[in-house]
Amino acid sequence: MPELPEVEVTARGLNRHLPGRQIRAVGLLDWPRMLANRTPEELASVLPGQTILAARRRGKYIELKLDTGGCLLFHRKMTGNLLVTPAGTPGGRHAHFSISTSGERELRFVDPRKFGRVYYFASLEEEEDFLRARIGLDPLAELTEQSLQSLLSRRKGRLKSLLLDQRLIAGIGNLYADEMLWEAGLAAERSASSLSPKEADRLYAAMQAVLSRAIERRGTSLSDHLDADGLPGSNQDHLNVYGRAGQPCPRCGVTILRRVVAQRGTWYCPGCQR
C-alpha cells in the first residue's frame, strides 16, 4: 500500500518527467468512478492545452500543478501506480486513466483494485479547502517534537489510531505505523496521552528514521508499489515486524505476533514493545 515513502518516490519521479509538458489528450477512462469530482467529459474538455508545472506529494496525495492555476490530485489508495511511459506503450488491463503529453509521453494511473481516485481543481484555493479538511502535518517537513507531544497529549485513543489519522499527521499507513512503533519500542494499543515526553521523543525519532530510510530505499514493494518509471523499491527487504508473524524479533529474538488493533492487522514484538 502506498504510504508516504512510496508516494514521495513517485512524486519525485513525476517531477523529473512531467514539468514543462503540455497535456494533449485524456484517455483510458473505462472506470468513471475513478474521477472523484468531475465527469470524463469535463476533464476531456478542460485538460488538453494545459501545461504541467510541477509534481509534489501532499500527505498520501500527489499533486500536479497546472499553468492555468488549477491542479490534478491523485490518491493511489491500495494498489494504484502512476507511471510515465513513452506514448503508445501498451497499457495493460488495469490502466484506468491516462493523459498523453507533449514529448510523446503518457501518464498512466494503473490500479487493479480500482480504489484510486483522481481529482481536478480549477484553482489552488479549491484544492486547499479539500486538503485542509483531510491532511494534517507532514511528518518529515512540518511535524516537530513539540507538535507531536501536543497531538499525543490531546488524544485519549490508541496510539496506532493517532498515527493512522491523516487529519493529524499525514502520510503514515498501516505498514509504517507498525515499523515505527517497533523502532520506538511502543505498543500500538497504548493510549496516546499516556506517553511520557521521553517516549514521545522516541516515537518522533523513529518516525523520521523509518520514513526517511524507506524513501532512500525507494519504498516498500511488497505487492504493488512501483515508481514513476515502473521500478520497485527495496524496503520490503528491511522490514522488522510488518508481515513477519512467527519470525524472531531482530532486536530481542522473541517471536513476532499479529493482532488486530484499530481495525488493522498489527504486527509487533511482545518482548520489546511496551
Next chain:
DNA sequence: CCACGATCCTGCTAGC
C-alpha cells in the same frame, strides 16, 4: 470523544 462496522474492489491464499 472514541470504538466499531460496513463499503468499495480484486488478487491472492488457505483450506477443503
Next chain:
DNA sequence: TGCTAGCAGGATCGTG
C-alpha cells in the same frame, strides 16, 4: 489438482 471463501486495506460514513 482445482475450486471457493475469505482476507487485505485507505478513506469515509453511519451507528453505538
